[in-house]
Amino acid sequence: MIRSVFRYLINFLYLLISPGITHLIRDKWSFYFSKKFRNSNISPSEQKRQLKDACEWLQKSINPSAHGFRTYYYLNGWTSSYPETTGYIIPTLLRYAQYSGEDKWIQICKDAGNWLVDIQKESGGWQSGYVDEDKNEVVFNTGQVIRGLYALYKNTGEEKYIQSSIRACDWLCKTQDKKGFWKKNAFMQAERVYDSYVDHPLLVLHLETGIERYKHTAIRNLNWILTQQKENGWFANCDNTTKHNSRPILHTIAYTIDGLLQCGLILQEDSYILAAKKPADVLLSLFEKNGYLQGRYNENWQPEQFMICTGMAQIAIVWHQLWCYTGDEKYKIASIKMNHQLCYIARHTTNPSKPYHGALPGSFPLWGRYEPFGFPNWATKYFADSQLNELNAPPVFYQL
DSSP: OHHHHHHHHHHHHHHHHSTTTHHHHHHHHHHHHHTGGGGOOOOHHHHHHHHHHHHHHHHHTBOTTTOOBOOEETTTEEOOOOHHHHHHHHHHHHHHHHHHOOTHHHHHHHHHHHHHHHHOOTTSOOBSSOGGGOOOBOHHHHHHHHHHHHHHHHHHOOHHHHHHHHHHHHHHHHHOOTTSOOOTTSGGGOOOGGGHHHHHHHHHHHHHHOOHHHHHHHHHHHHHHHHTBOTTSOBSSOSSSSTTTTSOBHHHHHHHHHHHHHHHHHHTOHHHHHHHHHHHHHHHHHHHHHSSOOSEEOTTOOEESSEEHHHHHHHHHHHHHHHHHHOOHHHHHHHHHHHHHHHHHHHHHOOTTSTTTTOOOSEESTTSSSSTTEEOHHHHHHHHHHHHHHTTOOOSSOOO
16 A cells, blocks of 8 residues: 555656646646536547547557557556457457558557467466566456457457467366356456456357357356346446455446446346446446546445546447447437547547557546556557447457
């Protein structure tokens, strides 16, 4: 805790003394508290430009020596490559390749996928954290790499991608607890409901391969997740920390909802769809009432912390999916409004002369506690996904 606060203060002081940065803090402060972003209206041409900038920033974030995607922080610059997020950025850029008609994105994705195959652990899993941390394999991260490799397999037909995915799915099945959750090989060795976002690629690989244990493993986890949901839609064991588990971040709440919804659609199982729809509807009501969503929510859906841009984009994606499924226009309206807020935030954070041009910050304002003073590549990934939804780009990975 002390180390975290100290690091936060060092970053903030660095910003205060950096030439040309003071005005950024002042502008963000007034911009946030004026709430101008709530009623943003972005033109289609501006939206397309920001989508292009976002994808080009993802290209810029590639590690020249490792082909994985990196994150940028004001104080420390670029991180090393991140295997987990590299995995699920691949479907985003393949989708953008199809939308833009630019083939260069396919080779970028293949280079990233080849790197992921090369660093796969002997067990079949992938490590957590950034690659230079050389950590043990973790369930959630492994699930996200499968997303990218499967998308590459469908795009290229290259057998190495599906074989690598099968090895990973076999490991996921082997390491699951009999009660249906993952713990021993989970992040912090704690069972978490956001592993619904692992169940989805397991089910897709079941559809592709016909291997029944992938489906059974996913269903066991999904059924356990339902036991963690309160009547009001809120989930226990949802945060990616132990300290703040009573008030999870929007980022992991959205993972949980998205995973349940996609799995419910694949399995045609109403209980999973309804379990996803209930919290999505609560968040929609809060969004309509307040004009924005905050970063954490306790068991009574009372908000805490500044906005978390990653979670905002993820929830916009969920609402878009619910609009496609139900036809209810309220989801479409909310998704578009959130997209425009994110475009507005990205536009007011960016600077063409800076390494973060085109990226979405982790928090808004950018000194919020989630990835403070940083531009995590996963925030920009979900930002691009959500903009592609509104621009009617066909999906690559999602199999309904």
